[in-house]
Amino acid sequence: MYEVSDSATSVKRRVTLDDVAKVAHVATSTASRALNRPGRINAETEALVRQVATDLGYERPENFWLRTHSVTQKIGVTIVPEKYRLLAAIQEKLYLEHYLPVLYPAVTVQALRTIKQEFNNVDGLIIDNPQIPGRVRLEIPSTQPLVVTNCLIDEATCVVPDTEQGVALMLTHLRSLRHISITYFYAKDSWLDESVLQALRSGCEQTGLTLHAVGNVGDSLESGCRAVSSWRKHLDSAVVFCGALSAIGFMQELDRSLKVAVPDDVSVVAIGDAFTGHLLQTRTTTLEVPDRKIGVEAVRQLVSQIRHRSRCENRAKLVSMRLVNGDTTGFF
Known part of the structure; x- marks a missing residue:
């Protein structure tokens, strides 16, 4: 009993x-x-x-959801404006699926509070908010249709770049140019930056490359300029930035203050948006984060959850990265 x-x-x-x-x-x-x-x-x-x-x-989660929610044909999206390519891809795919996107503020506490209060007004949710730490437990019921695109967490289906595959491409490229050491600049509060770091450590250990990692470097021209002093400690032959703007700032400062030439004296690779790497006359070699593909896949996964709730399961969907070869990497 x-x-x-x-x-x-x-x-x-x-x-x-x-x-x-x-x-x-x-x-x-x-x-x-x-x-x-x-x-x-x-x-x-x-x-x-x-x-x-x-x-x-x-009662089963899918039955509870159906009983307590009405179909609105709206999808909530929380994303920063800077991720315009990702947002455009999400919006375009949602329109094709006959859903209307509803944008929420991309600020951690406010976004989660708003989502929690307003979720009954939408059929599902896509989160890409870099201010949400990668391991935070989202403050919304796990039974609700949800896709996260900026990190891997256990509470949701996640669509993210395949950093292990992408870093392997980048290291193969650098090794073919006879580079033997790398400095990696990254921000410590980003899942992407940390995931790339893990893949770099593993890849460099396997290939015999020397890696020096420098954290707390944001993606801005100013951050790239300040990174020059850290690079000078080791003078590694290749430099990788998790961010296209910081890579550009780094190259500009090298030329201005040290008269160091890229790629003759040092090779530079950015991880991020390849379009930003075309802002200068010298095109930046970029390991591209496939934002458009991620946006399309996120909508596909979310719509599948909404239409087939009895088969819902949290999973990680990895999207392949590509190396866009520019003018900033050369033989060492």
Whole structure:
């Protein structure tokens, strides 16, 4: 026998599988098998779990969502204006799927609070907010259709660049030019920057390249200029920036203050938007973050969640990167 506590029956929030398992004194995995895969556990335990679920008012997440939400044909999007290529791709794909995008402010606390309050007015949500740390637990119910495009987290389907594949391309290119050492400049509060760092460490260790990593370098012309002093400590033959603007600022400062030539004296690679790398007469070699492909895939994944909620599962979708060869890398 089991006993349902007053607190369990008076809770107004949605009853979860964890709640059922706790009251039935079984593991959550056991409760899941009892409710979703009949015949996988002994009949007595299965009957107990089903009775507890009935008494607590448990219902499948997809059924709860359908019962408590009305279809609006609107999708919430939280994104910074600077990610215009990603935003354009999301909007275009949403229009093709007959959805209207609703933009939310891209500020951590305000965005999450607004999303939590307004989610009943949209059918799903796409988040690309660089101010949201990569491991933060999103303050919205995990049963809601959700896709995240700026980091990998356990609570949602994520569409992100395949940094391991992209970094491997970049290292192959630099090694073909006989480079033996790299300085990597990155910002520590970005999932992309940290993911690239991990891939660089692994790749350099495997290929015998020397890596010097310098954190807390934002993507701006000023940050790139300041990075010159850090680079001078090791004078590595190749420099990689997680950001196109900082790469440009670095090259401008090299020419202005040190008269160091790119790529004759040092090679420079930017990770980011290849279009920004064309702002100068000298085209920057860029490991391109495929924002348009990410935007299209994010919408595809979200629409699939909305239309097939019974098959929803959190997963990571990696989008291949490409190396756009410019004029800033050469033989060492």
